[in-house]
Amino acid sequence: AQTVTQSQPEMSVQEAETVTLSCTYDTSESDYYLFWYKQPPSRQMILVIRQEAYKQQNATENRFSVNFQKAAKSFSLKISDSQLGDAAMYFCAYRDISSGSARQLTFGSGTQLTVLP
């Protein structure tokens, strides 16, 4: 079974600074997707960024970028120019895309990010 580990329960960053959230995962599959989701106090899960395992290039979405190290099974999220609105719980998630799978997401336990003004 796949597992996702987020070893940082809490992180804080000064507004306008950069922060990196860590994530490792375990799988025997060669093709899969990885995601970072953001869950603000409103509790709605919002997709931040996705990475296909077959792509060597790291995904970027505006101020958000990832460092995907497939061999190390590591998938970190870098937030640049942090804003107060970035404060939320961030979840790393893995998705099995093998034939016949339900393709459900497996989530880590989350990292609570605080942005300091």
Next chain:
Amino acid sequence: DTGVSQNPRHKITKRGQNVTFRCDPISEHNRLYWYRQTLGQGPEFLTYFQNEAQLEKSRLLSDRFSAERPKGSFSTLEIQRTEQGDSAMYLCASSSWTDRDTIYFGEGSWLTVV
């Protein structure tokens, strides 16, 4: 289309009562998922529908839980004889292969069993 819609948003029930949650996915999304999330934890997969067929159920889905998706549109999640351990947020999500199979979540339904 405004996204995945869930009702009710909050439900307080007495132990032993039955509750039902409804999820309306994004229109034309053929895949629908239910997850459960407790405080301080990530969501855990419960069950998955492709159109009207329930194709997978997690072992977390005990016999007291049942989910349906008649006609492949909205879905319901019913919990019978609720227990205090059922208190959690129940998240619905949907996806479609036409949208890179990206999973979109609803705002969740909070259940408190007293």
